[in-house]
Amino acid sequence: MVPNRLRAARTAAKLTQEKLGVLVGIDESTARSRISQYENGIYRPDFDTACRMARILDIPECYLFTVDDDFAAAILELYHQRK
């Protein structure tokens, strides 16, 4: 997962790290720590967790795995066109 994509999508959704973590099913005692580790590139979530985050943030899961910024933007467009 690309750490910056997660942070960008979370702040766009106006959620705190803890709120996002709890919404995807992480225990509230560890949600803050884990999301922070993901956004700072210390650790990577497993694919299922990434998919749940994408669902909450209303983005396609593959957006979180796109390195190129322009291609990432194009994917978001494609996603909203199809909704």
Add this chain to the structure above:
Amino acid sequence: MVPNRLRAARTAAKLTQEKLGVLVGIDESTARSRISQYENGIYRPDFDTACRMARILDIPECYLFTVDDDFAAAILELYHQRK
């Protein structure tokens, strides 16, 4: 990573599991085992390995992380349009 996406892209590229593994920098003594484990969903590669595989297979890395088949096809189209 979605195991079937990797297998589909590898067979489309007409590579054996071992050949793909070696091309992405995995030692030839373990390449066969690891790619097999990835394609059968036993283990998941780390993101860097997935990106190197995508590069060899000429697909966007995010294609390997797209669950929906139709959206995956659309991403491939988008990728080839932009090349």
Add this chain to the structure above:
DNA sequence: GTACTAAGATTGTCTTAGCCC
């Protein structure tokens, strides 16, 4: 030759318990 798998070795993430602003 090609693909698959069990199990110990290895490397990763997760939780806990704090910290700073």
Add this chain to the structure above:
DNA sequence: GGGCTAAGACAATCTTAGTAC
């Protein structure tokens, strides 16, 4: 409140060695 991080606990992957077709 919101975000970040060190370190031990824990769970994942990787390598080895071998099987099956």
